[in-house]
Amino acid sequence: MSAPNKSYDPVEVEALKPEEIERLRDEAIAAFAAATDLDALHEAKVAHTGDRSPLALANREIGALPPAAKADAGKRVGAARGAVNKALAERRVALEAERDARVLVEEAVDVTLPYDRAPRGGRHPLTTFAERLMDVFTAMGYSVAEGPEVEAEWLNFDALNMGPDHPARSTQDTFFLKDADSVVLRTHTSGVQIRSLLAAAEPPVYVICPGRVFRSDELDATHTPVFNQVELLAVDEGLTMADLKGTLDHMVASLFGEGISTRLRPNYFPFTEPSAEMDMVCFVCRGESVGNPDRPCRTCSSEGWIELGGCGMVNPRVLVACGIDPNKYSGFAFGFGIERMLMFRHNVEDMRDIVEGDVRFTLPFGMEI
């Protein structure tokens, strides 16, 4: 470093000659442009803008100039350093962008790699189907009632107008408990209906009773000794068969879509009078397969209707057995098997698949149905 020299003429300081400064500036800019990566740029930066770079040294020489020359030299050096720094910054941005782009390319992965790590779970469609039904009816104001699976015969049969000689009360249909008197595995959830009526001080009673029931059938493609039912009971003043029909229509439209309705056919059940068999319009062909051999329908066997289950007006004798005045109150009830509904709604061909607990059956049904 030169010592201050008060009588120095600026033009005589080599490093501060205008042409020299321009050269240094251009050299630096060229070096930055020549740098192909950030490391090279860093080297060029140290060489051309560092403390020992010619421009830095030149800058220091300014102090030695006479005051008259200082401003002029300072301006020139400052402009050159400004241009150099600008070039450096621009080059850095460009190189960083290049580097970032390269890194992202290098970090690319095969996103199609399978990632089947998390174990897959699922809920049984019998459960979710029953829930779906409960939701339809709780939305209408019904409550969901439950009761024991081992049930007293009075609640499972007698109170439902199924007297001691009713054919269902035989070992061919009903599981009886060993060494027991009048206790069975419930053959329907109707006992829960009776319990609901007994529990209510006075109607109205609007309940839906889902649950497991038992009949002494062997397991085969269409039968199972243990199955799930949903039964409904409404007891109130002035209930009619038209109300029953409307409730059924609402249910099938909720489950199978607008425009699907039901029809009733006379039938016989001890616990309802009048009684009916209920069918719904086939939700697949909507009846268009009937008499149309070109468009057969597997779901309804081209009948146009699908059988759902039994229903009717609560037999006044049932109300009497529950201490409810049949002259003041009337009611309707229906019931059907969830397995059967699951089979035709989801095209399940074999009952055994529903009951055997094979995970391959259950998984596709997910969490809701």
Added chain:
Amino acid sequence: MRVPLSWLREYVDLPTGETGRDIQAKLIRAGLEVEGVEQLGADLKGPLVVGQVLAIEELTEFKKPIRYCQVDVGDANGTGEPQNIVCGARNFAVGDKVVVVLPGAVLPGPFPIAARATYGKTSEGMICSARELGMGDEHDGIIVLPPEYEPGTDAIELLELVDEVLDIAVTADRGYCLSLRGVAREMAIAYGLPLRDPALIDVPPANSYGPLVKVEDPAACDRFVARSVVGVDPAAKSPIWMQRRIQKAGMRPISLAVDITNYVMLEMGQPLHAYDRHRIDGAITVRRATAGEKLRTLDGVERTLDNEDLLICDNSGPIGIAGVMGGAGTEIADAVVDPETGEVNGTTEIVIEAAHFAPVSIARSARRHKLPSEAAKRFERGVDPEATKAAAQRAVDLLVLVAGGTAEAGVTDVVAPRPVHSISIAADLPDRVAGQEYGRETVVRRLQEVGCTVVGTDVLVVTPPTWRPDLTDPNDLCEEVIRLEGYENLPSTLPNVPAGRGLTDAQRLRRRIGVALASAGQVEVQNYPFIGEAVLDGLGIEAGDPRRVTVQLANPISHEEPSLRTTLLPGLLGALHRNVGRGSTDVALFELGRVFRVDGTAETLYRAPRLPVDRRPTEDEIAQLDAALPRQPYRVGAVFAGSRDPQGWWGKAQAWTWADAVEAARTVADAAGVELTVRQDQHTPWHPGRCAGLYVGEQLVGHAGELHPRAIKALNLPERTCAMELDLDLLTAGGAAKAEGPKISTFPVATQDVALIVDDAVKAADVESALRTGAGELLESLRLFDVYRGESVGEGKKSLAYALRFRAADRTLTADEASAARESAVAEAATRVGATLRG
């Protein structure tokens, strides 16, 4: 009930164009369950004609004897020449009339007929059996016709081969439809046409010189009609028309007398019985059996009678179970041909019984003796007591007409007085039940159509017809009106249901548990609740364990599994085994369901009172009903085998372990909003060192962990199978804690790690509990992040490393405050479990 249309049309003049399908639709709407319409002879095509066998050549060179026949078929073959036919049957002789199908015809199948070479001859058609013509499934050779038909006569018409048959599933309340008479009545109403009632025939009045009958139990037999016919030709056979109707109705023609009783039963619904009069000893008596009495019934079975059985007897003892099945001893004898004289010997004098029995008595006897006969089926559902005389008359007429008999003048008719049962209903009751206005006039007309007599205006006094014993209550009458007006015409309305409260807490909890466990990778199953000793043995559950005290079934599906489950594990492990066997080796299953537990030996258990149904049971009686039932708590269980995280490009497989089983229990408890405490436990069938007892407070609610290797081996399960089972009722007994809205501190967290050395036997839960207590209020959370065993910590020791997070609600903690809390935590751990700070 199978109903041939050709027969049905005898009673109602249906429009000729009406098909079986049309009638089916009409009857279904009226409430008859017409399950199908069978099209008889739909694909049948002639020529099918009567032939007479002219000559038979026996061909003996084949494995079975074959006949080469020349058969006269009249002009049916166009030439009038005999037809050459090969036939394998042997039940015919030269001169017999047979049914011949000629080339060009099509038999049911469809089975086209052509002349063809067989057994070295050319067969120009076939001699037909009943089966080949779709008439029945008899195997006994070809049809031999009565001699009166001319060769060449069209057999399709003769044998009434083309017809439609309705197949009706008759419900328990419509016994009258187990007859042509009943179905015809429904059809007449459905079409608005008059009915020709077959029971409206001339019947002579009862007199005192008919067969002797004594009824000792008039409550069980309120009507007994007996008639007799003499001079019956034992050789007489049922005419073809009668046989065909019986066949089409689904029964088998047997012999003339039996066919006639069956025919009349099908026609009128009244079961009849025919006795050989020579084999009855004295008066016919109706009485209850005395226990131990025996009877050989028509089917050849010797039956021991119950004192509830209603019997038909004579001086020799029982000769039939009333309304169910006759005895072999008084059966109509088979016709036997005397080989020397050619005379036919057999029954020539017949007594016809047409009686009315109490349905319950018949039902019980039929069930007791496992004899669901056609007669019992009808009596059980109710038979028209007023049709007895007409039915007996009809049988007598047929015996006279077809068998050349002579009706005796005696008519026995034992009648017990029957009260007339009338029902009073408001004339608008059907309207109120249906929710639709029919009006009094329609109501009265419909009731009259079904046969009721109706009087009154606002209140109708209705007397049902004798063939409708099912009409007992006002609502029964409403159903008649509503069904005939058409269920399909009911309006569709919705009741005003009061506002509901949605699902109960318990119901919502089960949903949350299902979703939580399924989201955690488990698959729900619903297993049968049936178990046997074998699986309890396999699990190693010992005698005296409450899970050994099972509810047992009297009539289980399998005698291997006669009990109801006391734990969910057998079903879950069975399903696990099935899945693994089918190749799903990495599997986690759960089930939500009831188990059945017997606690103690209360005398009330399994003893449910038989209560009346004409009133509400008292609260005490309801309590007795409940006391008869075992406890049926809800449980949740889960089982695990194989990998939870399979081997993949990310690394090695991670197995389902005891810890996942415990975690599943925590998942359930979280869903229930209950704090679960885990303690080391030993409980069958879990591994004694890998079994967690699950507690809510001091209440044990279940177990989780790895199964005992012995149980795994005994039940053939994958190694290291794990399981969890929780009693939901116990889990939620204390109710769920209501979540308190947490106060969120925004001051910075101070994190401190600590590694403690403790004896190997010390439980992590105890260390954690000590740390929490010691750390005090500033502790926000604590997490065990490492467990280390090795030389550096010493033999029989382990190092537990915890990350402690401290935070205050109102200030930034200083380093000193955090360190002080940490030291206090360590000090507490040192005091409680002898922990020392590592390194």
